Amino acid sequence: MSEDMEGVRQALDRLRIRIDSIDDTILDLLNERLEIGREIGAVKEKAGLQVLDRSREKSIFDRLVARSEGRPVSDTLIHHLYGIVMAATREVQRSRTIAYLGPEATNTHIAALQQFDYAGQFVPRTTIADVFEEVEKGSCDYGVVPVENSLEGAVNHTLDLLFLSPLSICAETCLAISHDLLSRETDLASVSVVYSHPQALAQSRRWLAQNLPHARLVEMASTAAAARKAAMEPGAAAVAGSQAAAIYNLQVLASHIEDSGRNTTRFLVIGRDETRPTGSDKTTIMFVTAHVPGALFSGLKPLADLNINLVKLESRPTRQENWNYFFIADLEGHREDDLIREAIDRMRPNCLFLKTVGSYARCSF
Numbered sequence: 488m489s490e491d492m493e494g495v496r497q498a499l500d501r502l503r504i505r506i507d508s509i510d511d512t513i514l515d516l517l518n519e520r521l522e523i524g525r526e527i528g529a530v531k532e533k534a535g536l537q538v539l540d541r542s543r544e545k546s547i548f549d550r551l552v553a554r555s556e557g558r559p560v561s562d563t564l565i566h567h568l569y570g571i572v573m574a575a576t577r578e579v580q581r582s583r584t585i586a587y588l589g590p591e592a593t594n595t596h597i598a599a600l601q602q603f604d605y606a607g608q609f610v611p612r613t614t615i616a617d618v619f620e621e622v623e624k625g626s627c628d629y630g631v632v633p634v635e636n637s638l639e640g641a642v643n644h645t646l647d648l649l650f651l652s653p654l655s656i657c658a659e660t661c662l663a664i665s666h667d668l669l670s671r672e673t674d675l676a677s678v679s680v681v682y683s684h685p686q687a688l689a690q691s692r693r694w695l696a697q698n699l700p701h702a703r704l705v706e707m708a709s710t711a712a713a714a715r716k717a718a719m720e721p722g723a724a725a726v727a728g729s730q731a732a733a734i735y736n737l738q739v740l741a742s743h744i745e746d747s748g749r750n751t752t753r754f755l756v757i758g759r760d761e762t763r764p765t766g767s768d769k770t771t772i773m774f775v776t777a778h779v780p781g782a783l784f785s786g787l788k789p790l791a792d793l794n795i796n797l798v799k800l801e802s803r804p805t806r807q808e809n810w811n812y813f814f815i816a817d818l819e820g821h822r823e824d825d826l827i828r829e830a831i832d833r834m835r836p837n838c839l840f841l842k843t844v845g846s847y848a849r850c851s852f
């Protein structure tokens with residue numbers, strides 16, 4: 488080793504010893520923080536107080552941001568890091584179980600981890616109905632399910648289950664979806680079959696037709712199941728997220744093969760919480776109108792009269808009677824807002840059935 492390199496090595500070693508010592512201190516302090524969190528949890532439980540205290544969390548963020556002003560730990564990094572630390576502190580006070588549409592490494596899993604800051608017990612379930620069931624029977628506190636893709640539209644199964652379920656929507660979270668072609672093979676010419684979830688295949692249709700015109704396309708229950716199958720089979724590939732490549736030890740043969748760059752999926756968190764207003768909220772209602780001319784118009788008229796923005800309107804067959812539909816409307820605002828309350832009160836007499844499924848913070852996509 489040259490003298491220069493030796494000097495570099497020694498300098499790195501010295502600095503890395505300091506980093507190791509800082510990491511040890513950070514870890515010890517984090518453990519101490521969680522221990523204190525547990526004590527706070529015991530005090531709150533005795534007093535019947537909720538674990539989550541948003542105003543306390545906000546004051547912590549504000550204090551830390553001011554303390555770090557002009558220094559390398561930015562505002563964004565503080566929110567990211569301390570968001571995770573506080574989620575972990577809440578988690579030691581009361582562990583949450585979150586069922587999601589699995590298996591592991593699906594987009595729904597990633598969305599669930601993102602929404603709950605990686606804190607909680609995450610339980611994969613095979614179908615959307617199973618996720619609902621876990622939460623309805625109380626084995627899990629929350630469920631995470633896909634509800635809409637920007638290219639493919641609504642996930643009807645989720646809407647149908649929500650219509651019949653007593654659960655509420657507690658939150659929504661959006662994930663930019665990117666599809667990669669993953670395989671054990673190292674070149675496209677060796678790929679004869681491509682596995683994936685029907686939506687992922689549909690979203691990559693053009694790329695697959697151009698680059699793998701002779702490959703057989705086989706639908707699977709999830710992109711993760713497709714990646715697992717591709718990992719076991721020579722000549723096979725999967726359309727899945729790049730996270731699956733690391734999990735199943737696959738090569739990324741092509742990245743971003745989706746037909747449109749604006750592929751985003753919206754997920755719902757379902758549970759029993761009633762979420763407080765944040766100032767940027769949405770309220771989902773479901774309603775059924777009579778089968779007479781103008782019924783939908785008169786159902787929705789109060790929204791127009793009160794100048795409430797209708798973000799989305801979908802319809803689905805009720806399945807109770809042929810050609811009968813229920814409607815799902817997302818309104819801008821919170822169910823505790825006077826205007827939203829008034830609108831729903833005015834809509835109710837014009838509908839055969841109406842329920843508020845939840846008010847929750849809008850995701851920022």
Ligand SMILES: O=C(O)C(=O)C[C@]1(C(=O)O)C=C[C@@H](O)C=C1
Binds near residue numbers: 538580
């Ligand atoms: O101060 C509390 O009440 C805590 O439970 C601690 C803590 C935190 O991590 O700092 C965690 C949860 C609350 O939402 C607020 C703050």
